Amino acid sequence: MPQIFALADVNAMYCACESVFDPRLRGRAVVVASNNDGCAVARNQQAKALGVKMGQPIFELKDLMENHGLVVCSSNYALYGDMSFRFMQVLAECAPRVIPYSIDEAFMDLTGINTVVSFEDFGVQVKAKVAQWTGLPICVGISTSPTLSKLANHGAKKYPATKGVVDLTDRDRQRKLLSLVPVSEIWGIGSRISKRLEELGIKNGLQLADADPKWIRKHFSVVVERTVRELNGIPCHDDLLEVGAAKKQILTSKSFGTPVTQLATMLAAVTTHATRAAEKLRGERREAGFLSVFMSTSRYADGERYANQQGLTLPFPTADTREIVRHAVKLARTLWRDGYRYNKAGIMLSDFREPGACQSDFFNPIEDTDRAKGLMSTLDRINSISGKGSVKFGREFHKDRSWQMRRGNLSPAYTTRWADIPVVKC
DNA sequence: TCTGGGGTCCTAGGACCC
DNA sequence: TCTGGGGTCCTAGGACCC
Numbered sequence A: 001m002p003q004i005f006a007l008a009d010v011n012a013m014y015c016a017c018e019s020v021f022d023p024r025l026r027g028r029a030v031v032v033a034s035n036n037d038g039c040a041v042a043r044n045q046q047a048k049a050l051g052v053k054m055g056q057p058i059f060e061l062k063d064l065m066e067n068h069g070l071v072v073c074s075s076n077y078a079l080y081g082d083m084s085f086r087f088m089q090v091l092a093e094c095a096p097r098v099i100p101y102s103i104d105e106a107f108m109d110l111t112g113i114n115t116v117v118s119f120e121d122f123g124v125q126v127k128a129k130v131a132q133w134t135g136l137p138i139c140v141g142i143s144t145s146p147t148l149s150k151l152a153n154h155g156a157k158k159y160p161a162t163k164g165v166v167d168l169t170d171r172d173r174q175r176k177l178l179s180l181v182p183v184s185e186i187w188g189i190g191s192r193i194s195k196r197l198e199e200l201g202i203k204n205g206l207q208l209a210d211a212d213p214k215w216i217r218k219h220f221s222v223v224v225e226r227t228v229r230e231l232n233g234i235p236c237h238d239d240l241l242e243v244g245a246a247k248k249q250i251l252t253s254k255s256f257g258t259p260v261t262q263l264a265t266m267l268a269a270v271t272t273h274a275t276r277a278a279e280k281l282r283g284e285r286r287e288a289g290f291l292s293v294f295m296s297t298s299r300y301a302d303g304e305r306y307a308n309q310q311g312l313t314l315p316f317p318t319a320d321t322r323e324i325v326r327h328a329v330k331l332a333r334t335l336w337r338d339g340y341r342y343n344k345a346g347i348m349l350s351d352f353r354e355p356g357a358c359q360s361d362f363f364n365p366i367e368d369t370d371r372a373k374g375l376m377s378t379l380d381r382i383n384s385i386s387g388k389g390s391v392k393f394g395r396e397f398h399k400d401r402s403w404q405m406r407r408g409n410l411s412p413a414y415t416t417r418w419a420d421i422p423v424v425k426c
Numbered sequence B, C: 001t002c003t004g005g006g007g008t009c010c011t012a013g014g015a016c017c018c
Helices: A012-020 A043-048 A058-068 A077-094 A119-134 A146-158 A170-178 A191-199 A207-210 A213-219 A222-231 A263-283 A320-335 A371-388
Strands: A007-012 A030-033 A040-045 A071-073 A099-104 A105-109 A139-142 A165-167 A249-261 A287-297 A307-318 A340-353
Touching: A007 A146, A012 A030, A012 A040, A012 A071, A030 A043, A030 A058, A040 A043, A071 A170, A077 A099, A077 A105, A077 A119, A077 A165, A077 A213, A119 A139, A119 A165, A139 A146, A146 A165, A146 A170, A146 A222, A170 A207, A207 A222, A213 A222, A249 A263, A249 A287, A263 A287, A263 A320, A263 A340, A263 A371, A287 A320, A307 A320, A307 A340, A320 A340, A320 A371
Parallel strands: A030 A071, A139 A165
Antiparallel strands: A007 A105, A007 A139, A030 A040, A099 A105, A249 A340, A287 A307, A287 A340
16 A cells, blocks of 8 residues: 655744734735844735745835735744644644644645545545634645655645645646646755756756656755655655654754844853753753854844854763853853954754763763752743743843844734733623 | 744765774 | 775765745
8 A cells, every 4th residue: 555645734824823813914914024023934825915025024025014004923933833733733633643844734644544535535624624623724735755745735725726635646647736846846956956957957847757866866966866756656755754753953043133242242142042952952851962152243234244153062961051051151252252243143952862871070060960950850840830931040131131032013922821812802 | 224043964075093 | 115995983064944
């Protein structure tokens, strides 16, 4: 029995989440901005029709906001994260195996399900259930490899006649749709590779599917070769389908609300990022062996650009916020140069191990003892019960808060904060 | 004035070893 | 004087994704 994959994906997820709780947005052009209200990261159908581009700076949208009714929302990740969780739960009710792939999409293993219900009917039912239980509009694509189910989903979005569900298990239908799709639309083929493919005469999906995998490997890489095989219905994404695959790195970084020119402010920001990264690391139940810190000035600013990063192998693997902050601050001091207007900083943790997999250094001042671990888990528990940041480290209290995010048009945390739950008045 | 953040995988090249 | 070839590990950087 051939393996069958479905991809369910929320249409313009962030915009949809905003619209679910704010009826005034329905029917209007809506854009959700990145952190700092910097650029557009999600746009609904109406916003696309107005010509808003993915990644377009918000300041360029002023005219559309003033004269064409475009609404710009600040990003509200507490809301999107919670809605994503609900969406995944509905999928889990429908299919035996669900593999979340990103905040707004998940693969489902439908192998053999057509002995009970046709693939298309299955898709229609999932779509209806997600709409009923979460209010989110989705599309479903079904086919014989993850890449083809992505293609099917693309078709479901693009052609309204499909009503948002495409069963692409039939080989002739696959070839038909492939021939209509530019090669740059195929999952895994980005702008660089599609440009080179086009130069070699491969312009649409079907031409790529019919290319010789060996030749592709020689001219490109094993990644593109796998895509070719996937387009022929041979699943090659076993990596993707591993449930609960462990993370390999954790990165926290943000551009600043306003440029940073003082070392103390920078250290406060780095401390906050390091604290956040350590929390994520403990959430993964891992310890990190390597840490790196980076800072830079804006790509777009006039004058000399400064961008630098430095890494450090930790004396012993740890998930202790105090250790991680201490080393991060040390690195940040060595990276710092006076006289620049920094617009971004961040920290990356990697080289993960299981806790206790490595002997800690006997002579180190802060041993990863049970006491230290107890302290960290108590800290995490307090912050999870009483709200993020209830207990903080000293340097985070630096008086200059200007580096923090700008979110001028933030919606309420409708689903994750008691005070923000919508009230229906009769 | 204002241009995101967080990930993955693969490859090439250098250092080092035998 | 002559100075190989194969393996591993690490890191930086490229390309992709949402």
